[in-house]
Amino acid sequence: MAAAETLSTTPLARPVVCPADVYICSESAPPTAVPRVTSDRAMSFGPSTCLPSEGFSSTTTSRSRMSDEYDTAHVSTLTATQRQATVAVLDRLSPSDWDRPTPCEGWTVAHLTAHMSMSFRVGITKLVLTMVRERGNFDRAADRLARDDVARMAHVELVAALRHNVTTAWSPPGGDLVDALCHDVVHGLDLTEGLERPTTATEEQLDLVLRTMRTKNRMEYFGADLAGHALQASDLDFRVGHGDTLVLPATAIVLILTGRESVHDHLAG
Structure with a gap:
């Protein structure tokens, strides 16, 4: 994508907490301010396929918190590229x-x-209050926040919030920049799959996500069941599981390991 070629290779900008603790924005390009959510209507159970413990911790991540295998600046660039493609x-x-x-x-x-x-x-503050309202269940809290935002924000505002934070650094609680990249790539797949369009993720991004899923035992969290099969990527040097080999595109393996799809969806007959 041509626009992605203009991205800087410098680390992501350090985010700051904006007035009233309502949202978090980038120092270089703050998003449009939005009012507090006041809706108290009951929320239905939200998606069970969000990344574990993904949330609203916004911090810069030191190299010591990341695997030596990954370079902070490079991971930051991969993340920004994915966000720009999503926008x-x-x-x-x-x-x-x-x-x-x-x-x-x-x-x-x-x-x-x-x-x-x-x-x-x-x-x-808003996250904690929503978590309390949803009795500590993050999936329900994320669902409530998303539904409230869709009800009160125009689509252009939702896109602007992403556009203004293409280079904003954040990390999930207990996670690092690699986990944040996984968040953007996996939800980018959710977007293109829902729209029935080609993935925006690059081979390098998908490879990093798959290896993170395997090494951090994310499959157990998502309840991924390989049904006695080994999954082999047809477009990457990646394999996971034991048993009969099922060769699939890397995107399909990501969807299986994160509980979006089942191995049985890809078995002949």
């Missing part, structure tokens, strides 16, 4: 595209877009 897809949506379902159970493209920018807009 490019969102910029071309038709009005009806926003209502299309995604692999995140119960979420449309609009809900998914709201969720992808939550880490830049929602402060820790």
Whole structure:
């Protein structure tokens, strides 16, 4: 994508907490301010396929917190490239595209877009209060926040929140920049799968996500069942599991390991 070629290779910008602790923004390009959520309507159970403990911790990540295998600046560039690609897809949506379902159970493209920018807009106070309301269940809290945001924000505002934070650094609680990259890549797949469009993720991004899923035991969290098969990527040097080999594109393996799809969806007959 031509726009991605203009990205800087410098580390992601350090985010700052904005007034009233309502959202988190980049020092270099703050998002449009949004009012506090006041809706108290009951939320249905949200997606069970979000990344574990993904949330709204916005910090710079030191090299010591990341595997020596990865370079902080390079991971930052990969993340920014994915976000920019996601924004490019969102910029071309038709009005009806926003209502299309995604692999995140119960979420449309609009809900998914709201969720992808939550880490830049929602402060820790709001997150904690929502978690309390949802009895400590993060999936329900994320669902409530996404639905409230879709109800009160225009689609252009949701996209702007992502556009203004292409180079904003954040990391999930207990995680690092690699986990943040996984968040962007996997939800980028959710977006393109829901829209039935080609993936925006590069081979390098997919490879890093798959290796992170395997080494950090994310498969157990998502309840991924390989059904006695070994999954071999047809387009990457990646293999996981034991048993009969099932050769699939890397994107399909990501969707299986994160609970979006099942091995049985890809078995002949």
